[in-house]
Amino acid sequence: MRSYPSRSDRRSPLRKLRTLGIALTAGAALSAASLAAQDEPDPAASPDLFLRANKVIVSPGKSLDNMGLLVRDGRIVAMGKDLAAPEGAQTIEGEVICAAFIDPWSVAGVDASSARSDRVDTASRATDALDPYGQDEVLDDLLASGVLMMRVEIGSAASVSGVGAVIRADGATPVLADAAISARLNTPGLDPVSRVGQVDRLASALGGAKKYADDTAAFESNLKTWEEEIAKKETELTEDFKKAKKARDKKVKEGKEDGEEVKEKKYKEDKRPSPPKFDAKKASLARAVGGEVPMVIHVEQALELRELLRVTRPFTRMRMVIAGGRCALLFADELAERGIPVIVTPAPSSPGGDVGEMDPGFALAGELSARGVEVLIGSGATSASASRDLPLLAAAAVGHGLDEDAAFHAITAGPARVFDLQSKVGSVRRGLHADLLVLSGDPLSSSTRVLASISGGKVVHQAGN
Amino acid sequence: MLISCLIAAAPLLGATAADDAFALRASHVHVGDGQVVLDAFVVVEDGVVKSVSNNAPRGVRVVEVDGHIAPGFISLRETLGAGSENSERTRKSTPTADLSFAFDPTSPSWKGLVAEGVTTVLLPAGSSQIAGGQAAIVSPAAGEVLKRNAVVTLGLSRSALGSSTAPTSFAGLYAHLGEQFDAASEGSPLADAKAGKVPVMMRAVTRSEVSRALDFAAAHGLKGAVLGAPEADDLVDEIKASGLGVVFESKAAPASSQDVVKSALALSKAEVPFAFTSDAGSQGPLGMRMQAAACMRAGLEAGAALRAMTADAARIAGVDATHGTIATGRAADLVVWSGPPTDLTSRVHSVYAGGHLVHSAHAHGAHQ
Numbered sequence: 001m002r003s004y005p006s007r008s009d010r011r012s013p014l015r016k017l018r019t020l021g022i023a024l025t026a027g028a029a030l031s032a033a034s035l036a037a038q039d040e041p042d043p044a045a046s047p048d049l050f051l052r053a054n055k056v057i058v059s060p061g062k063s064l065d066n067m068g069l070l071v072r073d074g075r076i077v078a079m080g081k082d083l084a085a086p087e088g089a090q091t092i093e094g095e096v097i098c099a100a101f102i103d104p105w106s107v108a109g110v111d112a113s114s115a116r117s118d119r120v121d122t123a124s125r126a127t128d129a130l131d132p133y134g135q136d137e138v139l140d141d142l143l144a145s146g147v148l149m150m151r152v153e154i155g156s157a158a159s160v161s162g163v164g165a166v167i168r169a170d171g172a173t174p175v176l177a178d179a180a181i182s183a184r185l186n187t188p189g190l191d192p193v194s195r196v197g198q199v200d201r202l203a204s205a206l207g208g209a210k211k212y213a214d215d216t217a218a219f220e221s222n223l224k225t226w227e228e229e230i231a232k233k234e235t236e237l238t239e240d241f242k243k244a245k246k247a248r249d250k251k252v253k254e255g256k257e258d259g260e261e262v263k264e265k266k267y268k269e270d271k272r273p274s275p276p277k278f279d280a281k282k283a284s285l286a287r288a289v290g291g292e293v294p295m296v297i298h299v300e301q302a303l304e305l306r307e308l309l310r311v312t313r314p315f316t317r318m319r320m321v322i323a324g325g326r327c328a329l330l331f332a333d334e335l336a337e338r339g340i341p342v343i344v345t346p347a348p349s350s351p352g353g354d355v356g357e358m359d360p361g362f363a364l365a366g367e368l369s370a371r372g373v374e375v376l377i378g379s380g381a382t383s384a385s386a387s388r389d390l391p392l393l394a395a396a397a398v399g400h401g402l403d404e405d406a407a408f409h410a411i412t413a414g415p416a417r418v419f420d421l422q423s424k425v426g427s428v429r430r431g432l433h434a435d436l437l438v439l440s441g442d443p444l445s446s447s448t449r450v451l452a453s454i455s456g457g458k459v460v461h462q463a464g465n
Numbered sequence: 466m467l468i469s470c471l472i473a474a475a476p477l478l479g480a481t482a483a484d485d486a487f488a489l490r491a492s493h494v495h496v497g498d499g500q501v502v503l504d505a506f507v508v509v510e511d512g513v514v515k516s517v518s519n520n521a522p523r524g525v526r527v528v529e530v531d532g533h534i535a536p537g538f539i540s541l542r543e544t545l546g547a548g549s550e551n552s553e554r555t556r557k558s559t560p561t562a563d564l565s566f567a568f569d570p571t572s573p574s575w576k577g578l579v580a581e582g583v584t585t586v587l588l589p590a591g592s593s594q595i596a597g598g599q600a601a602i603v604s605p606a607a608g609e610v611l612k613r614n615a616v617v618t619l620g621l622s623r624s625a626l627g628s629s630t631a632p633t634s635f636a637g638l639y640a641h642l643g644e645q646f647d648a649a650s651e652g653s654p655l656a657d658a659k660a661g662k663v664p665v666m667m668r669a670v671t672r673s674e675v676s677r678a679l680d681f682a683a684a685h686g687l688k689g690a691v692l693g694a695p696e697a698d699d700l701v702d703e704i705k706a707s708g709l710g711v712v713f714e715s716k717a718a719p720a721s722s723q724d725v726v727k728s729a730l731a732l733s734k735a736e737v738p739f740a741f742t743s744d745a746g747s748q749g750p751l752g753m754r755m756q757a758a759a760c761m762r763a764g765l766e767a768g769a770a771l772r773a774m775t776a777d778a779a780r781i782a783g784v785d786a787t788h789g790t791i792a793t794g795r796a797a798d799l800v801v802w803s804g805p806p807t808d809l810t811s812r813v814h815s816v817y818a819g820g821h822l823v824h825s826a827h828a829h830g831a832h833q
Contacts, residue, residue: 395809446758446808
């Protein structure tokens with residue numbers, strides 16, 4: 001099995017050591033160094049890259065004029081007005097430089113039948129379904145349109161579809177293998193009782209996962225106590241061995257005199273606490289319940305969303321993300337208060353579609369944002385090529401009321417933050433990975449062209465090439 | 466509910482103000498043929514554009530608008546609200562059918578299309594018929610048929626072939642259609658098409674379908690356009706030589722067509738007129754603008770994209786004398802945008818159809 005960059009790489013050093021220990025004892029082919037280097041951009045013999053533009057959009061709403069950027073070994077190593085191109089560096093100039101677009105809801109780069117599958121569960125992993133060769137044309141189109149990263153998921157026909165990943169469009173390579181757990185409450189054609197039933201099933205799965213997590217935590221704590229006790233006993237035994245032997249001999253002698261058999265004290269080792277029975281599905285879902293990975297739930301209609309918000313209130317650590325959410329306006333206040341972002345797909349359906357009068361169409365993003373809800377814009381995982389239109393969808397949201405900076409946030413810094421990649425991508429800062437676009441104008445303007453796409457420091461597309 | 470009431474009331478509100486002449490003043494007036502007049506007045510009288518100039522008109526109420534004025538967009542296929550009335554199922558050939566009968570001005574779905582700046586649509590016959598009839602040009606906002614028997618629609622793609630009803634092959638299709646054209650009597654729709662009086666719109670998708678359609682048009686002296694042809698970039702020279710235009714089928718969902726993007730760029734370079742369909746029933750009201758914007762992101766000039774949705778569309782449909790540009794004598798189908806009309810980030814402020822205010826973003830402020 002291939003190993004991809006995941007959250008465990010960046011957790012506590014202890015965990016990291018343990019992970020490494022497992023990898024080494026398991027005789028994994030990967031060396032410790034290569035495992036640690038997995039999420040680093042490939043520095044293989046890439047010469048310096050120098051970018052210059054009249055405007056660099058550092059983050060949504062914040063830009064600097066007339067800047068140069070130096071990219072080395074996959075990262076932005078320097079930025080400045082007076083920065084000059086080092087000798088031998090490839091230079092690309094344009095009007096605007098900004099962070100690459102990230103589609104927070106996509107199936108591009110994933111094998112099409114896995115994307116549609118109903119045979120997946122919470123432990124299934126999108127990284128097992130990556131298909132860089134079967135989808136090379138689609139991925140090339142993405143590079144040309146500036147969509148260089150996607151959060152992909154699988155199993156669009158399953159209620160819970162496992163661990164989604166953030167991947168680069170360039171070669172469908174994972175940036176984060178465990179970006180989110182996803183679930184959906186959007187089975188068409190169900191009656192209201194069954195629809196509520198779906199929500200309840202999800203709630204009990206979450207509850208089960210939480211119990212599993214609690215039991216696991218209790219076991220770990222008990223184990224620790226037990227290990228300490230044993231260690232203490234061992235020290236005592238070693239140190240007071242003679243005294244203990246004398247006491248025992250005396251006891252045995254007395255026992256013989258009284259005609260009684262001496263009962264040996266049972267050795268404590270037998271009482272080692274036992275772990276809960278391993279359950280991969282619960283273990284996976286528990287990571288979402290505990291807030292370690294976000295939980296993306298596709299829900300469109302009011303009934304499901306209302307129930308979902310109700311049943312998830314006890315799971316205070318869970319970081320929920322609503323996908324779709326055409327009726328989300330009805331719950332905008334609660335979504336804003338609980339800090340639940342919504343991945344809006346400006347769907348082509350017109351008012352009066354399957355969600356009815358409550359569907360505000362293309363205006364949804366703008367109206368949610370105006371009510372204080374964090375809006376992301378995604379292509380909606382209907383087809384791989386849909387991701388290509390991400391900048392158009394964001395532009396259409398602007399044309400229907402969304403603030404321009406909020407729309408830019410919705411396809412750059414927003415997805416990076418929600419899926420915990422803001423320390424790597426989503427904005428233009430020194431030290432960050434060089435996933436950048438060089439444009440001929442403002443990022444969302446329809447007359448702007450993508451002059452160059454830079455993915456992990458590599459020029460993966462240039463206009464006219 | 467409130468919103469839909471407001472929309473329903475909009476044409477009535479406009480009607481009261483339409484009798485007297487008025488002028489719109491804007492920073493940019495996009496004529497539709499590529500020209501942009503800066504800081505201009507568009508004078509409207511009796512539903513028709515009276516003048517476009519930089520000089521303030523006298524004795525006319527002037528409405529200052531904040532933004533760009535462009536002609537209302539023209540979609541060269543829209544069957545919204547037609548149900549299945551636009552396609553005869555049992556007969557492959559009904560060349561005299563009048564498609565204006567399929568127009569349902571009361572369909573609520575039109576309002577979404579008008580709100581996206583589309584004021585004129587062509588209602589053609591379904592592509593499963595060979596000669597399905599004569600398309601109507603309608604104004605969904607005004608609820609009027611603008612032109613009956615405007616375009617002869619021909620289905621020359623695989624979807625016109627039957628599995629058990631004739632014709633089942635392209636050979637049979639062309640034999641049948643050729644006979645019909647040859648036998649057409651004076652004054653009949655097919656005779657008018659043959660005489661070049663009425664344009665045709667021939668649906669053909671694959672390269673070979675398009676090639677056959679071009680040959681057929683040449684053999685019978687037909688004018689008009691090919692509908693479909695996503696790979697027109699492979700046949701640019703042939704299409705250019707034929708004098709026909711191309712109408713691309715919009716694809717907003719699940720994704721804009723990359724083939725159409727390439728073809729639109731190639732046709733634009735060769736100066737072959739092209740236009741788009743809206744197909745809002747399946748693609749949503751924004752499909753046409755999305756497809757045009759996808760072409761622009763790949764390098765199509767904004768002016769060419771605008772022409773495709775206005776002047777060139779009118780030319781292909783044979784209504785350029787009355788629609789598609791903002792010029793003296795043309796219908797006052799005007800859209801006020803917050804920015805460039807082809808930019809997806811621009812918002813529709815208001816829409817006028819035949820001089821009537823039929824949509825206003827203010828009345829839709831209910832959501833905000």
